Amino acid sequence: xxxxxxxxxxxxxxxxxxxxxxxxxxxxxxxxxxxxxxxxxxxxxxxxxxxxxxxxxxxxxxxxxxxxxxxxxxxxxxxxxxxxxxxxxxxxxxxxxxxxxxxxxxxxx
Amino acid sequence: xxxxxxxxxxxxxxxxxxxxxxxxxxxxxxxxxxxxxxxxxxxxxxxxxxxxxxxxxxxxxxxxxxxxxxxxxxxxxxxxxxxxxxxxxxxxxxxxxxxxxxxxxxxxxxxxx
Numbered sequence: 348x349x350x351x352x353x354x355x356x357x358x359x360x361x362x363x364x365x366x367x368x369x370x371x372x373x374x375x376x377x378x379x380x381x382x383x384x385x386x387x388x389x390x391x392x393x394x395x396x397x398x399x400x401x402x403x404x405x406x407x408x409x410x411x412x413x414x415x416x417x418x419x420x421x422x423x424x425x426x427x428x429x430x431x432x433x434x435x436x437x438x439x440x441x442x443x444x445x446x447x448x449x450x451x452x453x454x455x456x
Numbered sequence: 457x458x459x460x461x462x463x464x465x466x467x468x469x470x471x472x473x474x475x476x477x478x479x480x481x482x483x484x485x486x487x488x489x490x491x492x493x494x495x496x497x498x499x500x501x502x503x504x505x506x507x508x509x510x511x512x513x514x515x516x517x518x519x520x521x522x523x524x525x526x527x528x529x530x531x532x533x534x535x536x537x538x539x540x541x542x543x544x545x546x547x548x549x550x551x552x553x554x555x556x557x558x559x560x561x562x563x564x565x566x567x568x569x
Contacts, residue, residue, distance in 0.1 A: 351498075377555050378555050382560075388544065388563050388565075389563070390499075392558075395557040397555075435499075437555065443489075443504065443515065444558065446500070447498055448496070448497060449497075
């Protein structure tokens, strides 16, 4: 199956800083999603982005499918951005999403 | 719209007991999924249902059964709970299988003693 690697595993920022999270995957994909899991455990959709670039407020994402990676950008981070960010991919004949192990983000006031 | 709802939110079982986790969605989605999340890990797919009347195994199906009761509801049953099934269980739904945004419920935290 598809392998998904996320980096960095942990990230600590001061409020107001920018950050880039990376997701590498091992095969072609037809689904790629970024999720934020908040400290209460809720999984929130950020982007559905199997290719191209999208922006939503302070967050943006880019997927370069031909080079098998996706980036999530967080600008002007806030303490409410803290939590775990997951990348999940689906591809080829796979009938499921495969999740990476996540990036734990802590934003300090 | 409530989105995806799950009951119960928390449950403690003894080894060998059985229970059913309930999931319902009000988005008229065709596909539904059950995942488990273990500490420090991403989610792993247990079972999924591409459409009403169909169910298939995911990555970690052993020890579980599912029922797609109707288009809205998808339940997960543990027939004889084991400590290895201590986990947080998430239900999700999407309009189409795989190639579509999946929306997740709030999760059920299960502890098996």
